[in-house]
Amino acid sequence: MTDVDRDISFLIPGAPVDLTNCEREPIHIPGSVQPRGVMIAVSDPDWIVQQVSANLADLTGVPWQRAIGRPLAEVLGVAAAGAVVRSASAFGDLRERNPVEITLDVDGDPVPVDALLHRALIEPGHPVADGHGEPVADASTVPPQSSLVVELEPARGPRPFSFPNTYQAVRSTIGDLNRASSLQELYDITAEAVRRLTGFDRVMVYRYDADYNGEVVAEAKQEDLNSFLGLHYPASDIPAQARALYEKNWIRLISDVDYTPVPLHPVDHPVSGRPLDLTYSALRSVSPIHVEYLHNMGVRASMSISLLREDKLWGLIACHHYSGPHAPPYATRAAAEFLGSTLSVRLIDRASDDEHARALESRSTLAWLTAAALDEDRPLTDTLLGTPNLLGLLPADGVVVHLQGHRGALGAALPPGLTERITDWAARRSEDVVASDALPVAEPELGVPVEPACGVLVLPLPEGQFVLWFRGEAVRHVDWGGDPSNKAIAEQEGDDVRLSPRKSFERWRETVRGRSEPWTASDVEAATELRVHLLEALYARSRSIVRAAETLQRSLLSDPPEPPHLEVAVRYVPAAREAQVGGDWYDVFEQPDGSTMLIIGDVVGHDTEAAATMGQLRGLLRGIAFDNAAGPAEVLTRLDTAIEGLHLTTMATVLVGRLEQSPADCDAGIMRLRWASAGHLPPLVAAPDGTQRLLEANRPGLLLGVDAALPRTEQETVIEDGSTLLLYTDGLVERRDQVFDDGVEELAEALADLRRLPVGPLCDRLLERLLPDGAEDDVALVAVRIRPQEC
Structure with a gap:
C-alpha cells in the first residue's frame, strides 16, 4: 500500500477516529500489488510499457527500470507478447478470455505463466508524456484512452484444468444445485464444493441483511476449527467502498496476509497523472486495515467470491486459510467464481418463484375481497373478516376493522382504548398507509404495550373509518462475531495515530427487543391497493349497487x-x-x-x-x-x-x-x-x-x-x-x-x-x-x- 493507506491522511480534520474513516479509504487506487504476480500497464494500441510493478525482474529477468517506455515484446519476448496482443485485439470482454497461457524465457529456462488482461480507462490529467517523460500534448486536447493491464501469475506445478474446461470441474455440483429443494441446501452445497475445489481450511456463505450486516448461513471447514455458522458481523467490517468493488470484480484473493506490497513505477500513470485504477485487478494490494483485521482473526490467506442479485451485492463466499499462505491458481479461482455465479442465479430463481407465489396468493385474496365488497346486502366489515380475510392478505396477530358504523376483529384482542389511540395517531399523520414495527419506542406517548401491538399497519379512511393490523413483539437473539458496538479502532504509535480494526471475534449475543416482525414492501403495497378498493367500495355503497359496480369497473379500466x-x-x-x-x-x-x-x-x-x-x-x-x-x-x-x-x-x-x-x-x-x-x-x-x-x-x-x-x-x-x-x-x-x-x-x-x-x-x-x-x-x-x- 502507499503511505496514504498507512496513515490517516484521508480522515476529515478534527473528526473522531472510528470505523467510518475506513469508508473514505481509496482502496481502488493503492499504487501497489501483491507479490504473487507482476503487473504491467501498456498503451493501447501501440503496446508500449507505461507502468510496471517493482518485482518485474523476479518473473521476467528484466529490471523494471529497463521496461518503462519499451515495447511489450522486449519485456516478455516476442512469442509471449504476441499471444497477449492477439487476445487483447479480439472483440468482447477481455476477462472472459482469461487466462492467456504463455511461456516466458528466463535465462534459457521456460516459465509457464497465466496472463490476466483487462483495460483501465485513463483520463488525461496533465500534459501527456512519452515513455521518457517528455511532454507531447496538452491534456485538454487528448480524448480519454485506455491502458491494457497485464497481470502475470506463475503457473507453478501442473495446471489442475484448463480454463475452457472450468464447467467440467464443477459439473456435478451444478447438478446438485439444480436439484436443491431449499435455500439452505443451496448454501451448503456451494460451501462444500468451493472448499473441495480450492483447498481452503474454511469456506463460508455470508449473507447481508438490508443494512449490510452479514450472517454466516453455511460453512464447510476442517474438523478442528471452531464454527462460525450463525454468527453475525456488522456492516462496518466491510465498508461501503469495498462492497462497491465486490459488485464490479467478483473474486479477490490474498494469498499471503504477511505479504509486502510491491509498488508500481512510476507511482502515477504518465497520461492521467493519477494512480492507476485497480478495481478490476486480480493482484490489487488491499487495505492494511483489512490485512490487520485478518491477522486478528488468525487468517493467513483469504479469498472472497461475490454473490449478486440484479447487479447488487447480497452476500459473499468467504474463504479462510490458517496454516500458511495459499494460492489457488487462476483456473481454480475461475471455477469457484463460476459456482458463485451459479448460486446467485439459483437464488434469484428461487426468490422469484417464492415472490411470484406470494404475489399470486395476495392478489387472489385481494381480488376476492374486492369482488365480494360489491354485495351490499353484507356489511363490508363482515366481508373483510370472512373467508378469505384480511389476515390472509397481511399476516398479523390480529386485525380490527371499522367501516360504515360496523366494527369487527379477528385474532388477538387489543386493550380497551388502545385501538382509538393508535388510529387517531395514524390519522394525524395524513398518510395513506401508516406502518411501524416499533411503535412503543417510536411513539412512547401513546402508551402502547409491546404485547400485542409492538408493530402496527393502519389504513386511515374518511369519517374516522380504518383498518388496523397489529403484531406483537418478536424477541430475537443475534449471535455476533464480537461486540458490534465496539467501534474504537484508533491506536497511538508514538506521536502518530493509526487506524486499527477490532480484535475481538468471540461469540457475543445480543437480544433484540421492542420490535415486531417488520412490514415488508409487499405488505405495504397490498395494503395500499386494498385502500384504493375500499375507498371505491365506500363511495359506491352510498348509491345503488348498479352505481357501485360501475364505479369499481371504471376504476379498474x-x-x-x-x-x-x-x-x-x-x-x-x-x-x-x-x-x-x-x-x-x-x-x-x-x-x-x-x-x-x-x-x-x-x-x-x-x-x-x-x-x-x-x-x-x-x-x-x-x-x-x-x-x-x-x-x-x-x-x-x-x-x-x-x-x-x-x-x-x-x-x-x-x-x-x-x-x-x-x-x-x-x-x-x-x-x-x-x-x-x-x-x-x-x-x-x-x-x-x-x-x-x-x-x-x-x-x-x-x-x-x-x-x-x-x-x-x-x-x-x-x-x-x-x-x-x-x-x-x-x-x-x-x-x-x-x-x-x-x-x-x-x-x-x-x-x-x-x-x-x-x-x-x-x-x-x-x-x-x-x-x-x-x-x-x-x-x-x-x-x-x-x-x-x-x-
Whole structure:
C-alpha cells in the first residue's frame, strides 16, 4: 500500500477516529500489488510499457527500470507478447478470455505463466508524456484512452484444468444445485464444493441483511476449527467502498496476509497523472486495515467470491486459510467464481418463484375481497373478516376493522382504548398507509404495550373509518462475531495515530427487543391497493349497487400509459341496460424492459358477478405478466393454471399482446407484436396506405377456464411505423342483425377510412359509425398508433 493507506491522511480534520474513516479509504487506487504476480500497464494500441510493478525482474529477468517506455515484446519476448496482443485485439470482454497461457524465457529456462488482461480507462490529467517523460500534448486536447493491464501469475506445478474446461470441474455440483429443494441446501452445497475445489481450511456463505450486516448461513471447514455458522458481523467490517468493488470484480484473493506490497513505477500513470485504477485487478494490494483485521482473526490467506442479485451485492463466499499462505491458481479461482455465479442465479430463481407465489396468493385474496365488497346486502366489515380475510392478505396477530358504523376483529384482542389511540395517531399523520414495527419506542406517548401491538399497519379512511393490523413483539437473539458496538479502532504509535480494526471475534449475543416482525414492501403495497378498493367500495355503497359496480369497473379500466413511440387510446362502452357493468375489460402497461403489454378480454356474463370476475382476472393477469420475460402464450398458460389452482369458476376470452422493438427494428421503422389468444377476436392492423390485415391465429385457442392442461400457441407479426393496431370485443362487430364476418369487414373499412385521425377521435368515430343506435353488448377498445422515432 502507499503511505496514504498507512496513515490517516484521508480522515476529515478534527473528526473522531472510528470505523467510518475506513469508508473514505481509496482502496481502488493503492499504487501497489501483491507479490504473487507482476503487473504491467501498456498503451493501447501501440503496446508500449507505461507502468510496471517493482518485482518485474523476479518473473521476467528484466529490471523494471529497463521496461518503462519499451515495447511489450522486449519485456516478455516476442512469442509471449504476441499471444497477449492477439487476445487483447479480439472483440468482447477481455476477462472472459482469461487466462492467456504463455511461456516466458528466463535465462534459457521456460516459465509457464497465466496472463490476466483487462483495460483501465485513463483520463488525461496533465500534459501527456512519452515513455521518457517528455511532454507531447496538452491534456485538454487528448480524448480519454485506455491502458491494457497485464497481470502475470506463475503457473507453478501442473495446471489442475484448463480454463475452457472450468464447467467440467464443477459439473456435478451444478447438478446438485439444480436439484436443491431449499435455500439452505443451496448454501451448503456451494460451501462444500468451493472448499473441495480450492483447498481452503474454511469456506463460508455470508449473507447481508438490508443494512449490510452479514450472517454466516453455511460453512464447510476442517474438523478442528471452531464454527462460525450463525454468527453475525456488522456492516462496518466491510465498508461501503469495498462492497462497491465486490459488485464490479467478483473474486479477490490474498494469498499471503504477511505479504509486502510491491509498488508500481512510476507511482502515477504518465497520461492521467493519477494512480492507476485497480478495481478490476486480480493482484490489487488491499487495505492494511483489512490485512490487520485478518491477522486478528488468525487468517493467513483469504479469498472472497461475490454473490449478486440484479447487479447488487447480497452476500459473499468467504474463504479462510490458517496454516500458511495459499494460492489457488487462476483456473481454480475461475471455477469457484463460476459456482458463485451459479448460486446467485439459483437464488434469484428461487426468490422469484417464492415472490411470484406470494404475489399470486395476495392478489387472489385481494381480488376476492374486492369482488365480494360489491354485495351490499353484507356489511363490508363482515366481508373483510370472512373467508378469505384480511389476515390472509397481511399476516398479523390480529386485525380490527371499522367501516360504515360496523366494527369487527379477528385474532388477538387489543386493550380497551388502545385501538382509538393508535388510529387517531395514524390519522394525524395524513398518510395513506401508516406502518411501524416499533411503535412503543417510536411513539412512547401513546402508551402502547409491546404485547400485542409492538408493530402496527393502519389504513386511515374518511369519517374516522380504518383498518388496523397489529403484531406483537418478536424477541430475537443475534449471535455476533464480537461486540458490534465496539467501534474504537484508533491506536497511538508514538506521536502518530493509526487506524486499527477490532480484535475481538468471540461469540457475543445480543437480544433484540421492542420490535415486531417488520412490514415488508409487499405488505405495504397490498395494503395500499386494498385502500384504493375500499375507498371505491365506500363511495359506491352510498348509491345503488348498479352505481357501485360501475364505479369499481371504471376504476379498474384506468387510463393507459403513452410511451413516446406509441399513441394509445382506450374506450369502454357498457350495453344499454340497467346495470352499467359487465365483463369486458382492457389493460395497457409498460414492462421494465421497455416493451408494452396490450390486453383485452371478455368474461362470460353481463352483470355485477361478471364485473367481479373481470376484476379477479385482470388482477391475476397483470400480476403474472408484469416484469416477466415470459411470452404471451406462457402468460396465458400461467393464468389458466392460476384459475384452476385457485378454484375460480369462470370462463372468458382474452388476448395478450406484447409490442417490442429491438435497435435493428427501430432502424427499420418497425415494431413486433407477439400475441396469444384464448378464444378472443383477432386484432386488426391498418397500414399508413390504408391496407388492412386481420391477425388471425394459426389455431384458435380455447377460452380461459376450460382446460388448463392444453398448451397455448403464440403468433408474431411485424407492424410498420404509422400503422394503427386495434383490439376490440365482440360487442363492436356482432349484433342480432349482423354476423361476425360482416361486422369485422365493416370495422376494417372504417379503420382504413379513419386511420389519419388521432387514435382518441378515431375510437369515438368508430363507435359512432358501427353503433349508431348504441351498444347491445359491452364494448372495449384499445387503439395503438406506431409513431416513428429517432433510434
